Amino acid sequence: MDLGNQKPFKIHVVSSTESPEFTHLTRALTRSLLIAIDAEWKPTRAGQQQTCLPTVSLLQLACQLDPRLGGDSDESENSVVFLVDLLLIPLPSIWELLRDVFVSPDILKLGFRFKQDLVYLSSTFSSHGCNLGFDRIEPFLDITSVYKDLQHKQPGRKMSKDIKSLATICKEVLGISLSKELQCSDWSHRPLTEAQRTYAAMDAHCLLDIFNVFQHKVIKEGNLNHNLAEPTSLVSNVGLKEILEKNGVCEKIIRTTFCDALDIVRATACFDISQKIASEEGMVLRSQQRSTLPMDESLLKIVNRYGEKLVLKESDKKPKISKRKGKRRSSAGLINKEKQLENLEDGQGPIPWDLSLGGNGSPKFLCDVMVEGLAKHLRCVGIDAAIPHSKKPEPRELIGQAHRENRVLLTRDAKLLRHQYILKNQIYRVKSLLKNEQLLEVIETFQLKISEDQLMSRCTKCNGRFIQKPLTTEEAVEAAKGFQRIPNCLFNQNLEFWQCMDCNQLYWEGTQYKNAVQKFIDVCKLND
Structure with missing residues (x-):
């Protein structure tokens, strides 16, 4: 996997609620501006009829920490990835924590075509006693929408409606190669390999990097100055009592959910508040220790313009039945x-x-x-x-x-x-x-x-065999005319050149050759 200029980030595997990693996870979730979400499960065979939804084995949460909250020795990094092992950790113990994060108005959630993942994730938690599962994520932003906005539309040409793969988007936006070799590996097998952990973490973390490119472009071009709500200016200097006493507001709050009411209240920027929520049955007192800051202004404007809700209907939570005609086997x-x-x-x-x-x-x-x-x-x-x-x-x-x-x-x-x-x-x-x-x-x-003298003895380009006798530098220059360029820096190194007898490609024993030989000596265990 070629990470190019990718900044390093830490990976924490969470497999127990008693572990330091779980403590770090709960802390990071309350200190994040953005959280990118991804999930992995054991793939089903092609053509296999689904009688139940797949069980999610791993949940990836890539958190971009809020710089306004500062940091300490344990959280000096700007971003961190948590791999939550859903096969080992008791699901009821983390269901409420995840549900609150999924609907928190202070955190923007990112995903790549995540609806199917959310269906499987909800089913997995429901089957373990969390009856409600998950039915929504908001505010949410799909990276496919971000990618379309980042594309440069050429005059007279229509934008392609094809949905690009995440690997393609990473290559075009970030300049990195995201390998998908492990996408269909068995995620239900434990322990996970180091390659699986790296793949899973990168799949989530790249969403943060893509969004950051998008955010920089939007701010630079100044596309957030019109048709935007400004909730902070309405209630920044008033309290809950004044809000409730305004004409029509109390009646509106009575008919809404707690999370919707919280959207109105959060602009007061109070960390410890006792919130009185009116209901038709009376007054319900709910005390909440709030450790997240309201979303910063630039991010809030992006959410107002580009954000969406990811909501599941009951029909989404049932296995899809194949409609192909023919005899049942x-x-x-x-x-x-x-x-x-x-x-x-x-x-x-x-x-x-x-x-x-x-x-x-x-x-x-x-x-x-x-x-x-x-x-x-x-x-x-x-x-x-x-x-x-x-x-x-x-x-x-x-x-x-x-x-x-x-x-x-x-x-x-x-x-x-x-x-x-x-x-x-x-x-x-x-x-x-x-x-x-x-x-x-x-x-x-x-x-x-396999022997050492066999290594690098065939053309990797066409599978042809090399000539029996190596060429001198002068012979190689002559053979390469009009076909292949030999770097000038090789002329004074007294190297041997080899040519493929089928496609005429020239090879020489440079640094890459020596590295390749050593790699396959190690892979084939020729020194053992």
């Missing part, structure tokens, strides 16, 4: 089919390069689009690894290419395993998600022998 049939796929996946027979089958003993693989990164890693350790001829190949094309070239097809698509009877042990489903782990899995599964 019994659950027993689905289970049997899954077992057949598992058996096919594990039942590896003779490989096509087996000497007893007439092969030459040299492993050859075909990596489909889901594991293209694995192809480059295999090439780096000297293994012949091709990719499909077309960008979006049909299963028939993949099967044909694997047959013609006597390759084993590597994929993560379980549907392709159905063609096992055609490929006859020429297909393998890769289980790992990360490229280094995928490489080790393939090496161990197919018992490949």
